[in-house]
Amino acid sequence: MTDCIFCKIAAGEIPAAKLYDDGEVVVFRDINPEAPIHLLIIPRRHIPTLNDLTEADATLIGRLYLAGQRVAAELGVAERGYRTVINCNRDAGQIVFHVHMHLLAGRELSWPPG
Ligand code: AMP
Numbered sequence: 411m412t413d414c415i416f417c418k419i420a421a422g423e424i425p426a427a428k429l430y431d432d433g434e435v436v437v438f439r440d441i442n443p444e445a446p447i448h449l450l451i452i453p454r455r456h457i458p459t460l461n462d463l464t465e466a467d468a469t470l471i472g473r474l475y476l477a478g479q480r481v482a483a484e485l486g487v488a489e490r491g492y493r494t495v496i497n498c499n500r501d502a503g504q505i506v507f508h509v510h511m512h513l514l515a516g517r518e519l520s521w522p523p524g
Contacts, residue, residue: 416508420454429484434470435477437513446516447485447492451478458507460498478513487515495523 419426420436429449430437440448451474457463463471475494482488492515497504 414456414506414508416450416452416506416510417456420452429481430477432473432477435473437477437481440512445514445519447487447514449478449481449513451481451494451511451513453509457509459504460496460509463509474511478511482513482515485515491515493519 415424418424419428419438420431426441427439428436429439434454435451436454437449437451440450453467453470453474455470457467478492478494479488482492492513495512495514496509497512
């Protein structure tokens with residue numbers, strides 16, 4: 411999608427601090443971190459929201475989690491812990507309409523989230 415910021419990051423058209431890219435899934439640092447480690451894990455393919463997933467995307471969504479697991483281990487936070495969140499639409503605060511999983515770590519995270 412031509413006007414999607416995360417598509418442009420995945421394509422390397424705008425810069426981001428990328429940590430992982432396997433062709434299908436890209437991981438980069440959030441530009442406005444809410445924790446010492448705040449990553450965004452995205453499918454390269456443009457999917458606007460969780461509501462747009464189909465059965466055919468089941469493996470792809472699993473790959474988002476596996477990429478998060480891998481990068482969390484590489485960054486040394488796997489044992490202490492981390493949180494993954496996917497916001498869907500307005501009430502959840504989604505502002506970028508390309509499915510992305512937040513991975514937050516490096517501090518104690520309160521629960522429930524706001
Ligand atoms: P959400 O509210 O779930 O849609 O989260 C969107 C996230 O994307 C926010 O945490 C933003 O800080 C982050 N973000 C927006 N633009 C960029 C960018 N160019 N590079 C990295 N992160 C970004």
